[in-house]
Amino acid sequence: MTATLPPMCGRFVQFADPERYARRFGVDQIEASVPPSYNVAPTATVAAVVERADRRTLGAMSWGLSTASGRRVINARLETVDTKPLFAEAFRNRRCLVPADGYFEWQSAAGRKVPHLIRSRDGEPLGLGGLWTRGECALITTAAYPALEEIHRRMPVMLHPEAWDAWLDGDVTDPDVVYSLMRNVPEDALEWFEVSPIVNDARNDVPECLQPV
Numbered sequence: 001m002t003a004t005l006p007p008m009c010g011r012f013v014q015f016a017d018p019e020r021y022a023r024r025f026g027v028d029q030i031e032a033s034v035p036p037s038y039n040v041a042p043t044a045t046v047a048a049v050v051e052r053a054d055r056r057t058l059g060a061m062s063w064g065l066s067t068a069s070g071r072r073v074i075n076a077r078l079e080t081v082d083t084k085p086l087f088a089e090a091f092r093n094r095r096c097l098v099p100a101d102g103y104f105e106w107q108s109a110a111g112r113k114v115p116h117l118i119r120s121r122d123g124e125p126l127g128l129g130g131l132w133t134r135g136e137c138a139l140i141t142t143a144a145y146p147a148l149e150e151i152h153r154r155m156p157v158m159l160h161p162e163a164w165d166a167w168l169d170g171d172v173t174d175p176d177v178v179y180s181l182m183r184n185v186p187e188d189a190l191e192w193f194e195v196s197p198i199v200n201d202a203r204n205d206v207p208e209c210l211q212p213v
Contacts, residue, residue: 009075009139009156011199012040012103013117013210014047016125021099022058024125025049025164032060038209039104041202042074048130048137049097051168061096061137076131078142078157082175087138090131092173097127097164098139100156102210104199107151115199116151117210118192126185127164129157145187158185 015036022030027049034047040063048061064072065086076087102119103126120126129140144155159167159182166172166181193212198204 009103009105009141009154010042011202012098012128012139012156013038013101013119014040014099015101015207016099018047018058021047021049021125025058025097025099025127026056027058028056030058032058034060037205038207039199039202039205043072046137047099048132049099049127049168050094050132051170056168058099061132061135063137063139065090065133065136065138072136074138076138076140078140081131081140082178087131090133091175091178093170094132095167095178096130096132096137097159097168098130098137099125100128101125103128103156104195104209105148105152105155113200115195115197116192117195117199117212118148118151118155118190120185121189121191127159127161129159129167129182142184145190147187148190148192151192157182158190159183160185 015038018030018033034045043064045060046063049058064074081087081091102117104115106113106115130137140157141154142157144153148155163183196213199209
């Protein structure tokens with residue numbers, strides 16, 4: 001079976017139950033539940049945390065923002081997210097957190113792509129920085145930490161819990177202020193390892209996707 005490997009960041013993991021995400025992210029209400037997935041692919045329905053009128057909710061969104069041409073864009077670069085027309089307004093007014101029990105990245109080695117799982121060392125869900133509009137969301141990516149560069153030069157923005165409140169605050173609309181308030185999970189809080197190539201095919205959505213090889 002031939003598989004088309006995803007772009008960065010093109011796959012992640014959401015297998016925890018909604019109640020765990022709600023506790024982790026201080027959610028006031030679970031508006032919708034999303035089935036667990038060990039291999040979330042672009043355009044899939046994902047769980048996302050948003051805040052409106054000081055009420056924090058966990059709901060469902062489709063991964064990828066639709067363009068006028070019908071293309072879906074799953075990632076926004078942090079370096080240009082405040083200026084690109086597709087992302088700028090949402091970055092100012094509609095930021096979200098996407099819970100993730102890890103994400104996958106592929107390392108080029110000897111002419112092949114080797115999948116790795118990157119996750120929090122303590123097992124807690126990560127809060128990936130995202131933005132949303134009309135029931136769709138995109139993840140924001142940034143330069144990878146030095147130790148992760150050997151796998152890929154980019155990584156998703158993984159916000160430190162101390163930055164979550166400011167990130168979700170709709171009253172914070174100045175991009176410079178948003179950037180100044182951002183704080184990422186430190187590199188030493190992460191762990192990563194090679195996983196099975198079954199991850200390469202998004203149809204393989206099984207716990208074995210998370211097993212080290």
